[in-house]
Amino acid sequence: MSWLSRVRNSLPFVAKRETPDNLWVKCPSCQEMLFVKEYEENLHVCPRCNHHGRINADTRLGILLDAGYDLLPQPSVKEDPLKFRDTSKYTDRLKKARANNAHSDAFSVGSGMIDGRPAVVGVQDFSFMGGSMGMAVGSAFVAGAEQALKRHCPYIVVTAAGGARMQEGILSLMQMPKATVMTRRLKEAGLPYIVVLTDPTTGGVTASYAMLGDVHIAEPGALIGFAGQRVIQDTIREQLPEGFQRAEYLLKHGMVDMVVERKDLKGTLATLIDYLAPKKAA
Amino acid sequence: MQSYLEFEKPVAQLDQRIAELRAASEGDEVDISAELARLEAKSAELLATTYAALTPWQKTQVARHPSRPHFRDYVAHAFEEFVPLGGDRLYGDDQSIIGGLAKLGERKVVLIGHEKGHDTETRIRHNFGMGKPEGYRKAIRLMELAGRFNIPVVTLVDTSGAFPGIEAEERGQAEAIARSTEACLALPVPMVAVIVGEGGSGGAVALASAERVLMMEHAVYSVISPEGCASILWRTAEKAPEAAEAMKVTAQHLERLGVIDRIVPEPIGGAHRDPAAAARALGTAIGDELDTLAQIAPEQLRRMREDRFLAIGAN
Numbered sequence: 001m002s003w004l005s006r007v008r009n010s011l012p013f014v015a016k017r018e019t020p021d022n023l024w025v026k027c028p029s030c031q032e033m034l035f036v037k038e039y040e041e042n043l044h045v046c047p048r049c050n051h052h053g054r055i056n057a058d059t060r061l062g063i064l065l066d067a068g069y070d071l072l073p074q075p076s077v078k079e080d081p082l083k084f085r086d087t088s089k090y091t092d093r094l095k096k097a098r099a100n101n102a103h104s105d106a107f108s109v110g111s112g113m114i115d116g117r118p119a120v121v122g123v124q125d126f127s128f129m130g131g132s133m134g135m136a137v138g139s140a141f142v143a144g145a146e147q148a149l150k151r152h153c154p155y156i157v158v159t160a161a162g163g164a165r166m167q168e169g170i171l172s173l174m175q176m177p178k179a180t181v182m183t184r185r186l187k188e189a190g191l192p193y194i195v196v197l198t199d200p201t202t203g204g205v206t207a208s209y210a211m212l213g214d215v216h217i218a219e220p221g222a223l224i225g226f227a228g229q230r231v232i233q234d235t236i237r238e239q240l241p242e243g244f245q246r247a248e249y250l251l252k253h254g255m256v257d258m259v260v261e262r263k264d265l266k267g268t269l270a271t272l273i274d275y276l277a278p279k280k281a282a
Numbered sequence: 283m284q285s286y287l288e289f290e291k292p293v294a295q296l297d298q299r300i301a302e303l304r305a306a307s308e309g310d311e312v313d314i315s316a317e318l319a320r321l322e323a324k325s326a327e328l329l330a331t332t333y334a335a336l337t338p339w340q341k342t343q344v345a346r347h348p349s350r351p352h353f354r355d356y357v358a359h360a361f362e363e364f365v366p367l368g369g370d371r372l373y374g375d376d377q378s379i380i381g382g383l384a385k386l387g388e389r390k391v392v393l394i395g396h397e398k399g400h401d402t403e404t405r406i407r408h409n410f411g412m413g414k415p416e417g418y419r420k421a422i423r424l425m426e427l428a429g430r431f432n433i434p435v436v437t438l439v440d441t442s443g444a445f446p447g448i449e450a451e452e453r454g455q456a457e458a459i460a461r462s463t464e465a466c467l468a469l470p471v472p473m474v475a476v477i478v479g480e481g482g483s484g485g486a487v488a489l490a491s492a493e494r495v496l497m498m499e500h501a502v503y504s505v506i507s508p509e510g511c512a513s514i515l516w517r518t519a520e521k522a523p524e525a526a527e528a529m530k531v532t533a534q535h536l537e538r539l540g541v542i543d544r545i546v547p548e549p550i551g552g553a554h555r556d557p558a559a560a561a562r563a564l565g566t567a568i569g570d571e572l573d574t575l576a577q578i579a580p581e582q583l584r585r586m587r588e589d590r591f592l593a594i595g596a597n
Binding site for chain 1: 444445446447448450451452453454455456457459460461463464466467468483484487488491503504505506510511514515516517524525528529530531536539541588591592594
């Protein structure tokens with residue numbers, strides 16, 4: 001299966017009977033009506049305004065990894081440890097998210113090759129409860145790092161999240177040091193850890209594993225920051241500068257190494273891996 | 283003058299009656315000392331029962347009490363000496379995170395913590411305890427220094443969260459917090475962290491990724507403020523009491539969840555009623571922990587720290 005058909009098959013609406021309704025999508029940025037097929041072939045990037053649309057975990061893995069990669073099983077974690085309930089039950093929110101998603105939580109790991117180079121790729125999926133980091137996300141991040149240690153290969157993590165999963169309270173906060181334990185182990189093992197920051201990456205995710213990479217790559221226009229814009233505005237009561245917390249702003253302020261278009265992402269990773277990957281034992 | 287919280291109203295009323303009675307009896311022949319003693323005992327008992335049954339939201343208010351002891355009070359009452367060290371060597375010296383060399387009894391430690399300030403002027407100077415990137419980078423610098431000179435690290439965490447501002451974002455608030463967490467995990471020396479007031483989100487975890495994490499009896503520790511959680515999930519900050527309940531923010535809850543190791547008892551009616559006694563209890567608890575950890579080899583300490591966080595959430 002080519003990566004393209006993999007991408008296409010992972011889109012929930014393509015499987016349905018083709019009606020005029022799902023032949024077109026509207027670009028969330030420039031509002032242009034786009035032919036779905038054209039939009040998909042362009043990796044969910046608007047051909048008119050270059051807006052990089054949000055994509056799910058399988059689509060992302062299909063773009064970055066060579067065909068035939070292995071999907072790691074989701075580690076089992078305690079579900080709803082706090083018996084959390086706001087306007088609805090956390091378990092109901094989970095159920096709903098799972099009904100609309102191919103995976104059981106917001107972090108999926110593929111183990112395979114990037115243009116023939118061994119790599120493990122972890123992907124955070126914004127479509128699953130805003131990509132929020134709870135115990136399942138933290139444990140899947142750890143599992144990905146362990147797989148990279150086992151294969152002695154680079155670990156690439158694609159981030160996308162509003163932040164920590166509030167419904168898991170303090171246990172979600174504890175995923176920050178937990179993930180950091182693993183980035184340290186990768187470092188000690190001499191394995192490259194590369195972060196791809198996508199729209200949006202904020203809160204506790206940014207303040208832990210998203211900012212600890214050997215190399216930071218951001219997708220164009222991605223919102224990346226620690227505090228949410230509304231929180232900042234409420235605190236300082238000032239207008240936020242143009243382009244604040246966007247990928248290009250982070251590049252200018254030295255927080256990311258490069259802003260790379262989606263179509264060039266796989267090639268860029270391959271180049272970086274060639275420089276940084278551990279040398280093969282003679 | 284004692285300032286009372288909303289839920290302390292019955293105690294406040296009683297205390298007021300005692301004060302009035304005392305004032306009225308001045309120069310009076312009638313002996314009311316028996317009546318005064320009776321009322322005072324009643325007030326003390328009411329205070330004790332109130333504080334034994336605080337809700338998570340009430341604890342949040344106690345943790346934020348304007349007279350609650352902060353870093354400087356703990357330094358004054360629990361430590362013999364404090365030599366402040368300043369600056370991150372990159373940008374500036376953030377006054378919301380203070381650090382330096384300190385003596386706890388005979389033990390030499392590197393002491394780092396948030397300082398919220400105690401009046402308008404100092405609150406502004408310390409930015410209400412909301413750390414900026416240069417504060418976290420100062421903490422990193424001091425932790426590395428502690429590692430090189432083989433001095434244990436003690437942190438006192440007391441922040442509503444790291445500062446959300448334009449310049450903090452520009453200078454890499456997220457990166458600074460992530461590196462500070464990493465610096466904790468890398469320490470080859472013992473580390474004891476205490477949540478003394480508010481443990482707010484990433485700004486707290488950056489100084490609390492230790493092998494031993496303690497909490498003051500009425501401190502709170504959470505991923506987001508109850509108000510923040512309520513405004514996102516309930517769409518109104520007024521549901522903060524419900525959010526505090528649902529998130530399990532109290533020391534007692536967190537000990538059961540295995541997120542903290544030890545609760546430091548506070549004086550009856552909260553640390554703000556007797557800061558010196560609260561600080562002494564804190565000093566004793568930290569001393570105990572440091573003495574236990576002193577026997578452990580650097581690699582083992584790191585392993586303890588790693589295992590602690592890896593175990594959280596594992597089934």
